[in-house]
Amino acid sequence: MTPPNTTCLHTSSATADYVAFLMLNHNIDQNQSIIPQMKNARRTYRRFALVWLLVLLHVVATEGRAQSSETLDQRHGFLLDVISLRGDSAEAHRVDVYVVVPYQSLQFEKQESSFRSNFTVRISVRDTSGERLRTESVSRVLDVAEYTSTQGINAEFDYIQKVYSLPPGDYEVEVLVRDVLAQRELSRRRRVSVIDYRSYPFSISGILLASAIAQQQGRYTVTPHITDDVTPMLSDGFFAFFESYNNSPLISAFDATWQILDSDGDIIAGGERVRQVCEQNRQQHFVKVNLPADISPGNFVLKVLALRIDAGEELQTSDILAVSEHSLRIEMNSQFGPIGDEALWTAIRQMRYVATQEELNFIESGADTETRRERFFEFWRNIDPTQGTLRNEAYDEFYARIEYVNKKFRSYSAGWLTDMGRVFIIFGPPQDIQRQDYRTDGRVVERWSYPNNREFIFVDYKGFGDFRLSSPLSPSDKYRYGRN
Numbered sequence: 374m375t376p377p378n379t380t381c382l383h384t385s386s387a388t389a390d391y392v393a394f395l396m397l398n399h400n401i402d403q404n405q406s407i408i409p410q411m412k413n414a415r416r417t418y419r420r421f422a423l424v425w426l427l428v429l430l431h432v433v434a435t436e437g438r439a440q441s442s443e444t445l446d447q448r449h450g451f452l453l454d455v456i457s458l459r460g461d462s463a464e465a466h467r468v469d470v471y472v473v474v475p476y477q478s479l480q481f482e483k484q485e486s487s488f489r490s491n492f493t494v495r496i497s498v499r500d501t502s503g504e505r506l507r508t509e510s511v512s513r514v515l516d517v518a519e520y521t522s523t524q525g526i527n528a529e530f531d532y533i534q535k536v537y538s539l540p541p542g543d544y545e546v547e548v549l550v551r552d553v554l555a556q557r558e559l560s561r562r563r564r565v566s567v568i569d570y571r572s573y574p575f576s577i578s579g580i581l582l583a584s585a586i587a588q589q590q591g592r593y594t595v596t597p598h599i600t601d602d603v604t605p606m607l608s609d610g611f612f613a614f615f616e617s618y619n620n621s622p623l624i625s626a627f628d629a630t631w632q633i634l635d636s637d638g639d640i641i642a643g644g645e646r647v648r649q650v651c652e653q654n655r656q657q658h659f660v661k662v663n664l665p666a667d668i669s670p671g672n673f674v675l676k677v678l679a680l681r682i683d684a685g686e687e688l689q690t691s692d693i694l695a696v697s698e699h700s701l702r703i704e705m706n707s708q709f710g711p712i713g714d715e716a717l718w719t720a721i722r723q724m725r726y727v728a729t730q731e732e733l734n735f736i737e738s739g740a741d742t743e744t745r746r747e748r749f750f751e752f753w754r755n756i757d758p759t760q761g762t763l764r765n766e767a768y769d770e771f772y773a774r775i776e777y778v779n780k781k782f783r784s785y786s787a788g789w790l791t792d793m794g795r796v797f798i799i800f801g802p803p804q805d806i807q808r809q810d811y812r813t814d815g816r817v818v819e820r821w822s823y824p825n826n827r828e829f830i831f832v833d834y835k836g837f838g839d840f841r842l843s844s845p846l847s848p849s850d851k852y853r854y855g856r857n
Contacts, residue, residue, distance in 0.1 A: 456579035459570040480555035481523040491553040541569040574621035580699040581614035610663035727852040767854035792842040
């Protein structure tokens with residue numbers, strides 16, 4: 374049973390997530406929040422989809438585990454994360470909201486000497502009744518010199534950070550990003566619980582996921598993993614950072630551990646107990662999380678537990694000082710993640726839009742699942758536009774498009790098998806869409822326009838959404854990353 378001083382953070386979104394990190398240099402005093410204000414962050418993300426490099430925290434003696442910072446989230450769209458922390462006032466606490474917009478998720482327009490994009494971000498905070506408590510909008514205009522920047526090849530992004538002071542309770546943060554040129558809107562939501570940190574003898578903050586930590590010259594260098602998707606870190610594990618708030622003179626240490634719960638709430642993995650000193654009112658801590666090697670794709674919950682140092686092997690509710698939760702996700706579509714045999718066959722079939730028949734035959738002819746899997750990933754490694762980095766942009770974009778069309782263009786078959794799905798996967802989102810309804814015979818015609826005067830005409834002859842290409846694609850038309 375979860376004790377009352379529990380910090381929870383969950384996600385709710387139908388859109389797949391980019392992986393992100395924030396690059397930022399910041400020294401933080403032991404009494405400061407673990408989340409610094411974003412200042413002059415270098416707008417490139419290298420190792421995964423975005424990057425935020427955080428150098429944080431002051432080391433406090435030998436046992437003062439001082440670390441800090443928190444999460445974010447999304448994938449062909451934008452990234453969102455929210456974290457709850459103890460505030461400075463007695464009535465309210467701090468909630469930090471982070472929004473990161475990758476350049477490749479926006480439409481750019483050619484200017485005389487640059488490419489320009491224009492987008493707005495609206496952030497709304499609602500309580501459990503749905504009442505809107507906070508709303509604010511931010512407008513941004515981006516100018517880049519190179520076309521490659523607009524396609525994500527240089528891994529650039531723009532970000533927004535907002536800090537809210539909220540009384541204890543459960544909240545939903547909704548962020549709407551509107552691409553002005555594309556006239557497209559994307560939304561994401563995260564739920565966050567704000568507990569009354571000061572009313573408990575001991576409590577802990579929201580969780581920061583981090584891919585790495587290093588100590589240099591008396592300071593910790595933390596690389597936050599700003600997304601729920603931990604697939605790229607399956608082999609090496611990751612860290613969970615958090616703050617402790619100690620209001621009791623009777624507590625000077627606790628044992629930190631972690632658990633992974635599946636979608637049914639069953640514990641599928643757990644860590645060892647690590648003794649943590651908490652003699653100060655506010656301190657930072659971390660635990661290393663190693664996921665099972667055979668974990669399947671899906672949604673999970675990471676729980677970090679602060680236990681009494683005399684807790685027995687069989688935990689009782691009274692043994693738990695505090696709990697914090699963070700949602701996790703394991704994706705099928707990652708070159709570093711596990712893919713089951715059935716899912717692998719589906720992913721191989723979908724490669725008809727990127728691979729030649731000879732290449733498909735070679736992959737499919739593997740004698741066993743492991744051979745087919747290795748050939749599958751070898752194909753994608755060979756067309757990785759940024760070889761030598763952890764992220765394979767071509768792989769991510771291709772399967773993100775498949776996920777999108779499966780939701781958008783489903784007809785009598787899966788979205789990726791429809792004509793609209795095929796065109797979208799190969800050529801990406803159209804530059805312009807025109808639609809015309811013919812009431813005399815019930816036909817619906819949709820025309821998709823692309824650069825270089827290329828267009829595709831789809832006809833729904835019966836008005837049931839079953840759009841067919843008026844002229845078939847050439848077998849030589851294949852997906853290509855960074856297609857102009």
